[in-house]
Amino acid sequence: MSRSPLPSIELINRITGATRGIGSRMALALSKAGADIILVQRNTTNTTTKETIEQAGGKADIVVCDLASKEDVAKLIPHVTGELKRTLDIVVNCGMSPS
Numbered sequence: 001m002s003r004s005p006l007p008s009i010e011l012i013n014r015i016t017g018a019t020r021g022i023g024s025r026m027a028l029a030l031s032k033a034g035a036d037i038i039l040v041q042r043n044t045t046n047t048t049t050k051e052t053i054e055q056a057g058g059k060a061d062i063v064v065c066d067l068a069s070k071e072d073v074a075k076l077i078p079h080v081t082g083e084l085k086r087t088l089d090i091v092v093n094c095g096m097s098p099s
Helices: 021-032 048-055 070-083
Strands: 012-016 036-041 060-064 089-091
Touching: 021 036, 021 048, 036 048, 048 060, 060 070
Parallel strands: 012 036, 012 089, 036 060
Antiparallel strands: none
């Protein structure tokens, strides 16, 4: 995957639900357009999207956060903007299985 010829812009996107499906495709497309990607995942067992982005020359990090946990969600933005020292755009792609 080659990087986009679009003008260089400083974009960092946080994407939830990016381990597969639409979320993964959004992460790959945004990376190709030049954005650095923060993948928000419940755990780090699936690193396929991160590895694909990096193999194509992009930058991706995984931040563990369970979006069903109010405590995890409350810590997410301060962690990304504080500890990782990143500003970001947010793409929310959440899916739920029917009960």
